[in-house]
Amino acid sequence: MNLTASNISKKYNRSKGGANWFYAVKSIDLCIEAGKLTAVYGRSGSGKTTLLNLLGGLLQPSEGKVLCGETDIYAMPDKELSAFRNQHIGIVPQGAAALGNLTVLENVLLPSLIGGRSSDEQEKRAEALLQSFGIASLRDVMPRELSGGEQRRMAIARALMNRPEILLCDEPTGDLDDENTRVVLRLLRDEAAKGTAVLLFTHEADARNYADIVMKMDGGSLEKI
Amino acid sequence: MMRSVYGLPVRSILKKPLRSAALMIIAAFLAFSAFGGSLMVMSLSNGLESLSARLGADIVVVPYSAASKVSYDSVIIQGKPGQFYMDAKYYEEIKNEIEGIDKITAQFYLASAKASCCSARLQIIGFDPETDFSVQPWIAKSYSTELSEYDAVVGSDVTPNADMTIEIYGKTLHVRAVLEKTGTELDSAMYVNTATMKELILAHNAKNPNQERAIDPEKVVSSVLIKVMDGYDIDSVVGNINLYVRQVKAIRTQNMIFDVADSLSGVSGMISVLMAAVWVLSVIIMAIAFTMMMNERRREFAVLRVLGVSRARIAGFVLTENALVTLVGGVCGIIITVLLTLLFNGLIEQSIGLPFLLPQPSVMLLTALITLLVTMAAGALTSAVSAYKISKIDAGLVLRGENE
């Protein structure tokens, strides 16, 4: 399944009542292809997180459409869109994104619980994901006891729990050391190889080596490098 | 292991015990003040009702020389131990010369210094079985046979010996029945017929040789109770007695009860105002505390949004968490109220000094349920705004750190 954005923009009004608009994202056309890893570079304030939220169905665009396969995601009401996101779009947010009250295993299982699927099979899948990400021994540990790298791996495992066709990652290697950075990039590369459409927002220079397509975002606009 | 996403609110409560306990304490306080306040007001009202129901007479006539209004008022209305006497001839005078009297009877009061069962003063009330219309209907509920000499019927707080006797001034009385609770000091009174009363007065005289004037039981009565005939104005009869019969004072019993009712409504009013103030304050504190707690967890809710939880469901989680906390807190508050009421019922009754009768258990249960519902409704109200705000968060903004 491809993720296609057609002429999407997001504008904010700088002052109340006036017409002083600020474009966080400006008329972007983008296609995240299945089976490919797309890396987008951009400084802070370039609008990449806004773009990720638009693509993930978390932020209504001011203009344009976002299509997952053939489905216009913003044509759906919130309940349907949320269920769609749960099923088809995996998102790895920036920073710490674990639920502190749940164990590592429960965090990874969460997407399937949200989708109303709870079974031994789902538990096995979660454990398998932990295994493949090298954190199986931490299944009963609370997130606050994990290192930065372990937390990031847990977040990616969680995003993959429901086998989404699309994976969106916002700075997944943000505060990781070199070794962990390589591990995470390799995992994302492997996912793309399995047929997932992977989009990666990053500062990491190394990411070019793992990406099929490299882009740059600046001032709300996107261009291929 | 959490097996359902609906376990999230429970998990949030359990993982932050101090925070949850704080909210539960506020909810418990809400329930405690509402339930406790309601019980107090209902008990005062019940006490007054039982008092009015028990009196029976329209007019009470007492000696003019009775020390103060307080003494005859509290003895007759509330049963506080006391004694006063007037010449029995006034009873005859009123009976024969005042128009409009349907029923008339005399009562005798004796406040014993001590009975075998205790060292508190026991109020003894003697009534004439042939003419009485005030006490006997009430006694009949617990004991329908006529009282013989040395028989007694006692209030609910009087505990006779194991063999159902009481010794008083060296005389042994047989306790035939224990009356229903009234919530007044009549609960520690004893009722005997005139014959027994006269014996007791003589025995009292024998035990108190130094008293100023021995009471001659053949020549005195303590009070005269009157039921006015239909068609006659009670106030006119009161006026006539006060005008034509010297050395006595006739009072309309309604007026006596009104005074008690006044004090009672004053106390009830105060309780209600206090309850309302506590509630408003507690609800505000709960709203602030809950809102702050939810704001601290915006990131957690943003993650749930990212994982595919709809806005409506997020609001549901917030409301569910609040409902669970207020339910547990409310139940604890109610249980604490019941325990404290059961432990301190007697002390409250004595401290207030007004008729005080706890409602029936079924009424208390109903009140408890209503209190719980109201407490949960208040909780829902305090969390509604939070629930709405949290459901509207911009997940992306929150996760980014809201600083770009």
Next chain:
Amino acid sequence: MKIKTVIPEMVMTIFSLVILLGSFTFFAACPVSDEGNIMSCHYAQVMVTALGGLLTVLSLTALLVPDQKVKGGVCIAAAFAAVLTALTPSVLIPLCKMPQMHCRLALQPFTILFAALTAAISIIAAILHLKRKKKS
């Protein structure tokens, strides 16, 4: 000694002192009569005062002793002593018959209330200390 870790013992001490001091002051039993008659509730009061003293000593011991295991053990003892205190008026030593007597109105309910609270806090404290001992 962190403040947070000694809160249960401090609360225990306060409740014990309430029992000790209150039992012969504001929730004392019926006074000895002018004729010198001593009713059984007087002995109940004396026993409650003594047990209040014991509870105070146990609470202070739990507060000051550093060892977690000893603290836990002392708190368990305090819990038993508190239960005994609650049972003293009326169950172990009879009180006056009439419900409006001061021993029934004040001594009994206040003793039960504060003894029950002391027992509850002692049990919680014992669990916390023995758990901490296990952790270390």
